[in-house]
Amino acid sequence: MNGFFLKNLPDRGCLEEMAERYPEMNPDAAEVYLHFLRLGADVGNRISDYLAGHKLSTGRMSVMMMLNSCPNESKTPGELAERCGVTAATISRLVDGLIKDGHVQRVPDPENRRVSPIRMTDAGRKHLEQLLPGYFKDVARMFGPLSANERNNFLKLLNKLQSNLNEESELS
Template identity: 40%
Template structure:
Protein backbone atom coordinates (compact mmCIF):
# COMPACT_ATOMS: atom_id res chain seq x y z
CA UNK A 1 0.00 0.00 0.00
CA UNK A 2 1.28 3.08 -1.23
CA UNK A 3 1.78 5.93 1.18
CA UNK A 4 1.91 3.85 4.26
CA UNK A 5 3.12 6.81 6.16
CA UNK A 6 6.53 7.47 7.57
CA UNK A 7 9.58 6.62 5.62
CA UNK A 8 11.53 6.77 8.86
CA UNK A 9 9.77 4.84 11.55
CA UNK A 10 9.61 6.57 14.92
CA UNK A 11 12.01 5.51 17.61
CA UNK A 12 10.70 3.46 20.43
CA UNK A 13 11.34 6.21 22.96
CA UNK A 14 9.06 8.46 20.98
CA UNK A 15 6.28 5.92 21.19
CA UNK A 16 6.81 5.73 24.93
CA UNK A 17 6.53 9.48 25.09
CA UNK A 18 3.38 9.38 23.03
CA UNK A 19 1.92 6.85 25.42
CA UNK A 20 2.13 9.44 28.17
CA UNK A 21 -0.16 11.71 26.19
CA UNK A 22 -2.44 8.98 24.85
CA UNK A 23 -3.07 6.18 27.31
CA UNK A 24 -4.54 4.14 24.44
CA UNK A 25 -1.15 4.02 22.73
CA UNK A 26 0.43 0.61 23.26
CA UNK A 27 4.05 1.19 22.23
CA UNK A 28 4.95 -2.36 21.30
CA UNK A 29 1.69 -2.80 19.37
CA UNK A 30 2.27 0.45 17.55
CA UNK A 31 5.82 -0.49 16.74
CA UNK A 32 4.75 -3.86 15.37
CA UNK A 33 1.98 -2.23 13.37
CA UNK A 34 4.27 0.32 11.78
CA UNK A 35 6.94 -2.22 10.96
CA UNK A 36 4.40 -4.55 9.44
CA UNK A 37 2.99 -1.90 7.13
CA UNK A 38 6.42 -0.62 6.28
CA UNK A 39 7.84 -4.05 5.47
CA UNK A 40 4.75 -5.06 3.53
CA UNK A 41 4.88 -1.92 1.46
CA UNK A 42 8.59 -2.22 0.78
CA UNK A 43 8.36 -5.84 -0.25
CA UNK A 44 5.36 -5.03 -2.37
CA UNK A 45 7.15 -2.28 -4.19
CA UNK A 46 10.22 -4.43 -4.82
CA UNK A 47 8.18 -7.02 -6.68
CA UNK A 48 6.12 -4.32 -8.32
CA UNK A 49 9.23 -2.79 -9.77
CA UNK A 50 10.25 -6.11 -11.24
CA UNK A 51 6.85 -6.61 -12.80
CA UNK A 52 6.87 -3.08 -14.14
CA UNK A 53 9.98 -3.94 -16.15
CA UNK A 54 7.76 -6.34 -18.04
CA UNK A 55 5.09 -3.66 -18.40
CA UNK A 56 2.58 -5.26 -16.09
CA UNK A 57 1.06 -4.19 -12.80
CA UNK A 58 0.64 -6.26 -9.65
CA UNK A 59 -3.10 -6.29 -10.16
CA UNK A 60 -2.99 -7.55 -13.71
CA UNK A 61 -0.27 -10.01 -12.79
CA UNK A 62 -2.54 -11.38 -10.08
CA UNK A 63 -5.30 -11.94 -12.59
CA UNK A 64 -2.93 -13.71 -14.94
CA UNK A 65 -1.77 -15.97 -12.12
CA UNK A 66 -5.32 -16.91 -11.19
CA UNK A 67 -6.15 -17.72 -14.79
CA UNK A 68 -2.87 -19.50 -15.29
CA UNK A 69 -3.67 -21.82 -12.42
CA UNK A 70 -6.93 -22.65 -14.15
CA UNK A 71 -5.15 -23.30 -17.39
CA UNK A 72 -2.71 -25.61 -15.69
CA UNK A 73 -5.60 -27.56 -14.30
CA UNK A 74 -7.26 -27.96 -17.69
CA UNK A 75 -4.10 -29.28 -19.25
CA UNK A 76 -3.07 -31.42 -16.31
CA UNK A 77 -3.39 -35.15 -16.61
CA UNK A 78 -6.60 -35.88 -14.84
CA UNK A 79 -5.89 -35.03 -11.24
CA UNK A 80 -9.15 -33.15 -11.02
CA UNK A 81 -9.31 -33.40 -7.26
CA UNK A 82 -5.96 -31.70 -6.74
CA UNK A 83 -6.61 -28.96 -4.19
CA UNK A 84 -3.89 -26.86 -5.78
CA UNK A 85 -5.94 -26.46 -8.92
CA UNK A 86 -9.44 -26.09 -7.70
CA UNK A 87 -11.29 -24.43 -10.53
CA UNK A 88 -11.57 -24.33 -14.28
CA UNK A 89 -11.96 -21.29 -16.46
CA UNK A 90 -13.06 -18.34 -14.49
CA UNK A 91 -15.63 -15.63 -14.77
CA UNK A 92 -14.96 -11.99 -13.87
CA UNK A 93 -16.97 -12.45 -10.68
CA UNK A 94 -14.89 -15.45 -9.58
CA UNK A 95 -11.71 -13.60 -10.40
CA UNK A 96 -12.84 -10.57 -8.42
CA UNK A 97 -13.62 -12.69 -5.39
CA UNK A 98 -10.34 -14.58 -5.61
CA UNK A 99 -8.31 -11.40 -5.98
CA UNK A 100 -10.23 -9.52 -3.33
CA UNK A 101 -11.34 -6.62 -5.50
CA UNK A 102 -14.73 -5.43 -6.67
CA UNK A 103 -16.24 -6.57 -9.93
CA UNK A 104 -15.96 -3.09 -11.28
CA UNK A 105 -12.23 -3.17 -10.68
CA UNK A 106 -11.98 -6.58 -12.33
CA UNK A 107 -13.77 -5.22 -15.38
CA UNK A 108 -11.07 -2.59 -15.69
CA UNK A 109 -8.22 -5.06 -15.22
CA UNK A 110 -9.66 -7.44 -17.81
CA UNK A 111 -10.18 -4.51 -20.19
CA UNK A 112 -6.52 -3.67 -20.01
CA UNK A 113 -5.39 -7.30 -20.29
CA UNK A 114 -7.62 -7.80 -23.29
CA UNK A 115 -6.32 -4.65 -24.93
CA UNK A 116 -2.79 -6.01 -24.46
CA UNK A 117 -3.77 -9.31 -26.02
CA UNK A 118 -3.14 -11.40 -22.91
CA UNK A 119 -6.72 -12.44 -22.33
CA UNK A 120 -9.93 -13.10 -24.25
CA UNK A 121 -13.53 -12.67 -23.15
CA UNK A 122 -15.89 -15.37 -24.39
CA UNK A 123 -19.64 -15.40 -23.79
CA UNK A 124 -20.97 -18.28 -21.75
CA UNK A 125 -23.21 -20.47 -23.92
CA UNK A 126 -25.53 -21.43 -21.05
CA UNK A 127 -25.96 -18.16 -19.20
CA UNK A 128 -25.92 -15.09 -21.35
CA UNK A 129 -25.14 -12.87 -18.38
CA UNK A 130 -21.78 -14.52 -17.88
CA UNK A 131 -18.42 -14.27 -19.56
CA UNK A 132 -15.50 -16.65 -19.59
CA UNK A 133 -12.03 -15.17 -19.40
CA UNK A 134 -9.18 -17.16 -20.90
CA UNK A 135 -5.48 -16.65 -21.30
CA UNK A 136 -4.08 -16.31 -24.79
CA UNK A 137 -0.97 -18.30 -25.80
CA UNK A 138 0.91 -15.02 -25.62
CA UNK A 139 -0.03 -14.78 -21.95
CA UNK A 140 1.12 -18.33 -21.25
CA UNK A 141 4.55 -17.54 -22.59
CA UNK A 142 4.56 -14.23 -20.81
CA UNK A 143 3.81 -15.74 -17.40
CA UNK A 144 6.27 -18.59 -17.85
CA UNK A 145 8.98 -16.07 -18.70
CA UNK A 146 8.09 -13.84 -15.79
CA UNK A 147 7.82 -16.29 -12.92
CA UNK A 148 11.45 -17.35 -12.46
CA UNK A 149 12.58 -13.79 -11.73
CA UNK A 150 9.53 -13.27 -9.56
CA UNK A 151 10.34 -16.32 -7.45
CA UNK A 152 13.98 -15.32 -7.33
CA UNK A 153 13.02 -11.98 -5.81
CA UNK A 154 10.94 -13.62 -3.11
CA UNK A 155 13.87 -15.86 -2.26
CA UNK A 156 16.19 -12.86 -2.11
CA UNK A 157 13.85 -10.94 0.11
CA UNK A 158 13.60 -13.77 2.60
CA UNK A 159 17.23 -14.79 2.30
CA UNK A 160 18.30 -13.38 5.69
CA UNK A 161 15.71 -15.51 7.48
CA UNK A 162 16.35 -19.12 8.42
CA UNK A 163 13.72 -21.74 7.81
CA UNK A 164 12.77 -21.60 11.47
CA UNK A 165 12.49 -17.83 11.38
CA UNK A 166 10.25 -18.02 8.35
CA UNK A 167 7.95 -20.42 10.14
CA UNK A 168 7.90 -18.13 13.15
CA UNK A 169 7.12 -15.15 10.97
CA UNK A 170 4.29 -16.95 9.24
CA UNK A 171 2.77 -18.03 12.52
CA UNK A 172 2.96 -14.53 13.96
CA UNK A 173 1.44 -13.04 10.84
CA UNK A 174 -1.29 -15.65 10.94
CA UNK A 175 -2.21 -14.56 14.44
CA UNK A 176 -2.41 -10.96 13.34
CA UNK A 177 -4.45 -11.93 10.31
CA UNK A 178 -6.79 -13.73 12.66
CA UNK A 179 -7.37 -10.73 14.89
CA UNK A 180 -7.74 -8.50 11.85
CA UNK A 181 -10.49 -10.77 10.54
CA UNK A 182 -12.25 -10.58 13.88
CA UNK A 183 -12.03 -6.81 13.85
CA UNK A 184 -13.43 -6.81 10.33
CA UNK A 185 -16.24 -9.19 11.22
CA UNK A 186 -17.48 -7.53 14.38
CA UNK A 187 -19.24 -4.23 13.92
CA UNK A 188 -16.40 -1.72 13.75
CA UNK A 189 -17.64 0.26 16.73
CA UNK A 190 -14.54 0.41 18.85
CA UNK A 191 -14.66 4.08 19.59
CA UNK A 192 -15.64 3.37 23.18
CA UNK A 193 -14.97 -0.31 23.77
CA UNK A 194 -12.03 -1.76 25.66
Protein backbone atom coordinates (compact mmCIF):
# COMPACT_ATOMS: atom_id res chain seq x y z
CA MET A 1 0.00 0.00 0.00
CA ASN A 2 1.32 3.45 -0.94
CA GLY A 3 0.84 6.94 0.41
CA PHE A 4 -2.27 8.19 2.15
CA PHE A 5 -4.27 5.47 3.88
CA LEU A 6 -6.95 7.16 6.01
CA LYS A 7 -10.13 5.17 5.31
CA ASN A 8 -12.48 6.72 7.87
CA LEU A 9 -12.45 10.40 7.05
CA PRO A 10 -13.56 12.91 9.68
CA ASP A 11 -17.21 13.92 9.38
CA ARG A 12 -18.38 17.46 8.74
CA GLY A 13 -18.96 18.14 12.45
CA CYS A 14 -15.40 17.18 13.28
CA LEU A 15 -14.04 19.44 10.55
CA GLU A 16 -16.16 22.34 11.78
CA GLU A 17 -14.90 21.81 15.35
CA MET A 18 -11.34 21.88 14.09
CA ALA A 19 -12.07 25.10 12.18
CA GLU A 20 -13.09 26.71 15.47
CA ARG A 21 -9.69 25.81 16.92
CA TYR A 22 -7.82 26.72 13.74
CA PRO A 23 -9.44 29.79 12.10
CA GLU A 24 -7.19 29.40 9.02
CA MET A 25 -8.91 26.11 8.24
CA ASN A 26 -11.70 26.08 5.71
CA PRO A 27 -13.88 23.00 6.43
CA ASP A 28 -15.08 22.82 2.80
CA ALA A 29 -11.52 22.86 1.46
CA ALA A 30 -10.38 20.36 4.09
CA GLU A 31 -13.19 17.96 3.21
CA VAL A 32 -12.42 18.12 -0.52
CA TYR A 33 -8.71 17.76 0.22
CA LEU A 34 -9.18 14.63 2.35
CA HIS A 35 -11.45 12.98 -0.23
CA PHE A 36 -9.01 13.91 -2.99
CA LEU A 37 -6.08 12.36 -1.07
CA ARG A 38 -7.99 9.18 -0.39
CA LEU A 39 -9.13 8.85 -3.99
CA GLY A 40 -5.61 9.50 -5.28
CA ALA A 41 -4.19 6.87 -2.93
CA ASP A 42 -6.88 4.35 -3.89
CA VAL A 43 -6.30 4.90 -7.62
CA GLY A 44 -2.52 4.73 -7.12
CA ASN A 45 -2.79 1.54 -5.09
CA ARG A 46 -5.05 -0.07 -7.68
CA ILE A 47 -2.61 0.71 -10.48
CA SER A 48 0.36 -0.37 -8.34
CA ASP A 49 -1.34 -3.70 -7.64
CA TYR A 50 -2.03 -4.23 -11.35
CA LEU A 51 1.56 -3.41 -12.29
CA ALA A 52 2.94 -5.60 -9.50
CA GLY A 53 1.14 -8.51 -11.16
CA HIS A 54 3.32 -7.75 -14.19
CA LYS A 55 6.48 -7.34 -12.09
CA LEU A 56 6.61 -3.56 -12.55
CA SER A 57 6.47 -0.59 -10.21
CA THR A 58 4.79 2.68 -11.16
CA GLY A 59 8.25 4.25 -11.47
CA ARG A 60 9.48 1.59 -13.87
CA MET A 61 6.23 1.86 -15.81
CA SER A 62 6.75 5.63 -16.13
CA VAL A 63 10.21 5.10 -17.59
CA MET A 64 8.96 2.47 -20.02
CA MET A 65 6.05 4.68 -21.12
CA MET A 66 8.45 7.60 -21.72
CA LEU A 67 10.62 5.38 -23.88
CA ASN A 68 7.58 3.85 -25.59
CA SER A 69 6.26 7.29 -26.58
CA CYS A 70 9.20 7.60 -29.03
CA PRO A 71 10.06 3.94 -29.69
CA ASN A 72 12.84 4.62 -32.22
CA GLU A 73 14.64 7.14 -30.02
CA SER A 74 16.90 6.84 -27.03
CA LYS A 75 16.64 9.12 -24.01
CA THR A 76 19.44 10.10 -21.67
CA PRO A 77 18.96 9.37 -17.99
CA GLY A 78 18.77 13.14 -17.44
CA GLU A 79 15.95 13.48 -19.97
CA LEU A 80 14.08 10.60 -18.36
CA ALA A 81 14.53 12.08 -14.88
CA GLU A 82 13.22 15.44 -16.07
CA ARG A 83 10.22 13.98 -17.90
CA CYS A 84 9.33 11.64 -15.00
CA GLY A 85 9.87 14.34 -12.38
CA VAL A 86 12.39 12.39 -10.32
CA THR A 87 16.03 12.77 -9.31
CA ALA A 88 19.00 11.40 -11.23
CA ALA A 89 19.59 8.86 -8.44
CA THR A 90 16.00 7.61 -8.69
CA ILE A 91 16.17 7.28 -12.47
CA SER A 92 19.46 5.42 -12.14
CA ARG A 93 17.87 2.84 -9.80
CA LEU A 94 14.81 2.47 -12.04
CA VAL A 95 16.89 2.07 -15.19
CA ASP A 96 19.24 -0.40 -13.53
CA GLY A 97 16.26 -2.55 -12.52
CA LEU A 98 14.78 -2.37 -16.01
CA ILE A 99 18.14 -3.34 -17.53
CA LYS A 100 18.39 -6.28 -15.14
CA ASP A 101 14.91 -7.39 -16.22
CA GLY A 102 15.83 -7.03 -19.91
CA HIS A 103 13.27 -4.27 -20.61
CA VAL A 104 15.73 -1.50 -21.50
CA GLN A 105 19.35 -1.20 -22.54
CA ARG A 106 22.06 1.44 -22.55
CA VAL A 107 23.09 2.55 -26.02
CA PRO A 108 26.66 3.84 -26.38
CA ASP A 109 26.91 7.39 -27.71
CA PRO A 110 29.94 7.57 -30.02
CA GLU A 111 30.05 11.37 -29.72
CA ASN A 112 29.91 11.51 -25.92
CA ARG A 113 31.18 8.57 -23.89
CA ARG A 114 29.98 10.13 -20.63
CA VAL A 115 26.36 9.75 -21.70
CA SER A 116 24.67 6.37 -22.16
CA PRO A 117 21.21 6.90 -23.63
CA ILE A 118 18.51 4.39 -22.74
CA ARG A 119 16.37 2.53 -25.25
CA MET A 120 13.60 0.00 -24.78
CA THR A 121 14.41 -3.56 -25.86
CA ASP A 122 12.13 -5.74 -27.94
CA ALA A 123 11.40 -7.71 -24.76
CA GLY A 124 10.42 -4.47 -23.01
CA ARG A 125 8.05 -3.53 -25.83
CA LYS A 126 6.54 -7.00 -25.78
CA HIS A 127 6.03 -6.75 -22.01
CA LEU A 128 4.24 -3.41 -22.43
CA GLU A 129 2.11 -4.77 -25.26
CA GLN A 130 0.95 -7.55 -22.94
CA LEU A 131 0.09 -5.35 -19.97
CA LEU A 132 -1.24 -2.15 -21.60
CA PRO A 133 -4.63 -3.48 -22.73
CA GLY A 134 -5.51 -4.50 -19.15
CA TYR A 135 -3.99 -1.30 -17.78
CA PHE A 136 -6.05 0.92 -20.07
CA LYS A 137 -9.16 -1.19 -19.43
CA ASP A 138 -8.69 -0.70 -15.67
CA VAL A 139 -8.24 3.07 -16.08
CA ALA A 140 -11.38 3.25 -18.22
CA ARG A 141 -13.29 1.19 -15.66
CA MET A 142 -12.22 3.52 -12.81
CA PHE A 143 -13.51 6.58 -14.64
CA GLY A 144 -16.45 4.77 -16.25
CA PRO A 145 -19.07 6.16 -13.84
CA LEU A 146 -18.35 9.67 -15.15
CA SER A 147 -19.95 10.87 -18.37
CA ALA A 148 -17.73 12.40 -21.04
CA ASN A 149 -18.90 15.85 -19.90
CA GLU A 150 -18.13 15.04 -16.25
CA ARG A 151 -14.65 13.78 -17.15
CA ASN A 152 -14.04 16.97 -19.12
CA ASN A 153 -15.20 19.12 -16.18
CA PHE A 154 -13.11 17.05 -13.75
CA LEU A 155 -10.05 17.55 -15.94
CA LYS A 156 -10.68 21.31 -16.07
CA LEU A 157 -10.93 21.41 -12.26
CA LEU A 158 -7.72 19.39 -11.86
CA ASN A 159 -5.92 21.73 -14.27
CA LYS A 160 -7.24 24.73 -12.34
CA LEU A 161 -5.86 23.32 -9.09
CA GLN A 162 -2.54 22.51 -10.77
CA SER A 163 -2.27 26.04 -12.17
CA ASN A 164 -2.93 27.45 -8.69
CA LEU A 165 -0.19 25.28 -7.19
CA ASN A 166 2.22 26.31 -9.94
CA GLU A 167 1.47 30.00 -9.41
CA GLU A 168 1.89 29.71 -5.64
CA SER A 169 5.23 27.90 -5.97
CA GLU A 170 6.46 30.64 -8.31
CA LEU A 171 5.57 33.26 -5.70
CA SER A 172 7.41 31.54 -2.85
